[in-house]
Amino acid sequence: MQKAIEIKNLQYKYSRDEEEIIAIYNMSLDIYEGEFVGIIGHNGSGKSTLAKLINGIIMPTAGDIFVYGMNTKDEEKIWEIRQKAGIVFQNPDNQIVATIVEEDVAFGPENLGVEPGEIRRRVDDSLEIVRMSEFKDRKPHQLSGGQKQRIAIAGILAMEPRCIIFDEATAMLDPSGREEVLECIKQLNKENHTTVVYITHYMEEIVDADRIIVLNQGDILMQGSPKEIFARVEELQEVFLDVPNITHLAYELKKEGLAIPDGILTVDELVENLCQFN
Amino acid sequence: MSVQLINVSHIYAQGTPFEFAALKDIHFSIDKDEFIGIIGHTGSGKSTLIQHLNGLLSPTEGSVVVDGVKMGDSKGDKLALRRKVGLVFQYAEHQLFEETVFKDIAFGPKNLGLSEEEIENRVRDAMEVVGLDFETYKERSPFELSGGQMRRVAIAGVLSMKPEILILDEPTAGLDPYGKEDILRSVYQLHERQKTTVVLVSHNMDEVARLANRVIVMSSGEILMDAPPAEIFTQVEKLNEIGLGAPDIICLMRALKKAGMDVDDQIFRAEQAKEEILRALKRGEGAPCSKI
Known part of the structure; x- marks a missing residue:
């Protein structure tokens, strides 16, 4: 499998009040083409710093990051890196630049110097993918949070990236907005085979991920399938994380002596397991 | 201290094409x-x-009453x-x-x-x-x-x-x-x-x-x-209808009940759910769960 992102002995530190803070501590990680990788970790664990490093917004103080083989330190490649690996941030209002939806989506490819006919095609396709075509003439401020965030995603899609990093992209949305955006991201991964790096605080959102990476103090604490990760309830709680509600209830029931497997993720799974005792 | 909203409506940008009624005839009080x-x-x-x-906002219609005195x-x-x-x-x-x-x-x-x-x-x-x-x-x-x-x-x-x-x-x-x-x-x-x-x-x-x-x-x-x-x-359907979704726990309890387990399907807090499931299993003799 081709590596989409290759992180080698990455370190990122900065100073504050003459005190040195290490945000990322000697991290090595490969993310493969087509993967859906969930990244969790408490506030300050280095998640957002990692996203910014991958996108070349900040530079490693040691080690290297390669995005499709290109080193983020290579200034000549930085635009190509950002085109290949786009990033969607938390606040939709900070990411929308134009006053009309389709103009906003066209902003990226215009800056890449894509010719007009091709821009038209990309804008239409991108809006189609996020199911916002009928809103193309609308003003972004008239849209809901979930709709705005989908426009931000369309703006990234119009650059035709192969990988998209979502940095808490659903944190500011209500449950229906969150579901709408998450569905759209899952579909991108499945149908367009876009590599997805999904940073979140909502454990429920990544139960379907291919792999989950848990960060703690700038380092990878554990990684594995959702089942493997969410089976480690106590370790997660130690680093101030939690497991999905249903997983937690299953864990509590298991502690009471019920023979339930670790890492139950959904209501259906738990029902199925409990029913065998009835 | 109490605050009462009496028949409060709030309309943004009234009289313009962007007129939008954000609150419609709200009646409630906080005690x-x-x-x-x-x-x-x-x-x-x-x-x-x-x-x-x-x-911070004043009602377009209706009134706000604080400790019995109209604002x-x-x-x-x-x-x-x-x-x-x-x-x-x-x-x-x-x-x-x-x-x-x-x-x-x-x-x-x-x-x-x-x-x-x-x-x-x-x-x-x-x-x-x-x-x-x-x-x-x-x-x-x-x-x-x-x-x-x-x-x-x-x-x-x-x-x-x-x-x-x-x-x-x-x-x-x-x-x-x-x-x-x-x-x-x-x-x-x-x-x-x-x-x-x-x-x-x-x-x-x-x-x-x-x-x-x-x-x-x-x-x-x-x-x-x-x-x-x-x-x-406990009004799961109504919550789903308005796009809010019910707490996970009540969805679980309902699914268990549907599958044939004798549990109270009105429970929505995790701690109570745990007790209830353990109790139901201890009671034990219930009909086997049907296939989900």
């Missing part, structure tokens, strides 16, 4: 000692509603109300502006013209409530703190005004599970110990299910439901 959860999806009118509770439009009336009703906005940390944590939290009390000593006491108390150690943090710049700590400084800034009613708009949005718990615990203790009335606006059903003793569901500018949590969260 002493309540812990109210307000839920509803984006655009349902939650934020407009809470801004009427502390005089006028005078600046004095509104200021008096704002002192009693503290409002913590969404992403409140964006409003931090002072050089030190102390100065930021002291800003409100200072404007009240309180003595230095009283100001310090208030800052101290407020920091204690939100779990920030006074000595460690008072001289720190608020901008060097973590997101969760900044949020707590912002909440302390409102608490230092000693509000009788505390309104929080999505106080846990964007925080990690630990940061969330910290803030919710602080708010709950404030309610329990100092008897502060709390209004919590949240997207998180589980949060509200756990803490509130009264839940208001907003939809399209109207109050759709106003009842104790047990009556709200």
Whole structure:
């Protein structure tokens, strides 16, 4: 499998009040083409710093990051890196630049110097993918949070990236907005085979991920399938994380002596397991 | 202290093509000692509603009655109300502006013209409530703190005004599970110990299910439901219909019941669910679950 992102002995530190803070501590990680990788970790664990490093917004103080083989330190490649690996941030209002939806989506490819006919095609396709075509003439401020965030995603899609990093992209949305955006991201991964790096605080959102990476103090604490990760309830709680509600209830029931497997993720799974005792 | 909204409507940009009725004929009151959860999806009118509770917005129609006295439009009336009703906005940390944590939290009390000593006491108390150690943090710049700590400084800034009613708009949005718990615990203790009335606006059903003793569901500018949590969260279909979704736990209990397990399907808190499932299994002899 081709590596989409290759992180080698990455370190990122900065100073504050003459005190040195290490945000990322000697991290090595490969993310493969087509993967859906969930990244969790408490506030300050280095998640957002990692996203910014991958996108070349900040530079490693040691080690290297390669995005499709290109080193983020290579200034000549930085635009190509950002085109290949786009990033969607938390606040939709900070990411929308134009006053009309389709103009906003066209902003990226215009800056890449894509010719007009091709821009038209990309804008239409991108809006189609996020199911916002009928809103193309609308003003972004008239849209809901979930709709705005989908426009931000369309703006990234119009650059035709192969990988998209979502940095808490659903944190500011209500449950229906969150579901709408998450569905759209899952579909991108499945149908367009876009590599997805999904940073979140909502454990429920990544139960379907291919792999989950848990960060703690700038380092990878554990990684594995959702089942493997969410089976480690106590370790997660130690680093101030939690497991999905249903997983937690299953864990509590298991502690009471019920023979339930670790890492139950959904209501259906738990029902199925409990029913065998009835 | 009580605040009543009587037939309140609020229309934005009235008389323009963008006219929008954010609140439609709202009728409700907040009484002493309540812990109210307000839920509803984006655009349902939650934020407009809470801004009427502390005089930031005035009703287009209807009236706001505070302790039995109708609020006028005078600046004095509104200021008096704002002192009693503290409002913590969404992403409140964006409003931090002072050089030190102390100065930021002291800003409100200072404007009240309180003595230095009283100001310090208030800052101290407020920091204690939100779990920030006074000595460690008072001289720190608020901008060097973590997101969760900044949020707590912002909440302390409102608490230092000693509000009788505390309104929080999505106080846990964007925080990690630990940061969330910290803030919710602080708010709950404030309610329990100092008897502060709390209004919590949240997207998180589980949060509200756990803490509130009264839940208001907003939809399209109207109050759709106003009842104790047990009556709200058991209406799974209705919640789904307005795009809110019910707490996971009640969905589980319903699925178990449907599969043939003899459990109470009205339970929506995890702790009770655990007890109920164990009890049902101990009873044991029930019919085997049907295939799901």
